[in-house]
Amino acid sequence: MAPKQRTARVSRNPELIRGIGKYSRSAMYHKRGLWAIKAKHGGAFPRHDPVAKPAAPVEKPPKFYPADDVKKPLRNKHRPKPTKLRASITPGTVLILLAGRFKGKRVVFLKQLPSGLLLVTGPFKINGVPLRRVNQAYVIGTSTKVDISSVNVDKFDDKYFSKESQKKTK
């Protein structure tokens, strides 16, 4: 059975100022209809006996207690995000490369990879810059944009650019 769709619980007591509601305790008691629930169940509010919890497994006392209390480091739940892309760089923007083998070349930006690097291409036929990863810091974004909506770049990600592991079978 699908669970009932519950609308978000809204308070029936509008807030005049933080901490002060419009209606008094007795007015709210009446508004919430607690009197009707009580009447339905013969004068007393219905109670449910607590659900019997399964017996917790018996924990054996530890065999060894360390002599000194050692503090455990806090858990780091930090998950790095890809670098924030500059607003001037959108898919199809012409970029100017500032460093590396192809410095000074104007290239077309395709997409940002999960590592944060930019996937870029010459296109190769035009200026000899292949599909390449480039750091946002070494790039100038121009205002010229090319329409690449018909280009599918889904299959390219950081794994595509990893070095091939040499498996030599002798």
Added chain:
Amino acid sequence: MPFKRFVEIGRVALINYGPEYGRIVVIVDVIDQTRALVDAPDMERSPINFKRLSLTDIKIDIKRVPKKKDLIKAMEAADVKNKWEKSSWGRKLIVKKRRAALNDFDRFKIMLAKIKRAGVVRQELAKLRKTAA
């Protein structure tokens, strides 16, 4: 040797210094030895030092300190805007402004156009050399 462009009421001038740099204005009154009252259709009438003005050849027919409406009418009658934009000085300023506002892509297009033009010139020159030799 004699002067041709005079400071007079109706002389069109170019502001060459200050916040209003590059604006075309008309001298509507002379305040004293150093300052004039200038006015243009899209600015408030204000005093300005003569040193900040460059006089042009254009002169319009107005009375001393005309009302804004009359100034605009006189400027339309004398066709100041078109005369300025067609004059060689005016054209040079327009080109300067356009060059300053170029895009990286625009500069690329200009480079290709220059190469093409130079190619055409070289071909013609080669033809002339052949007939002269």
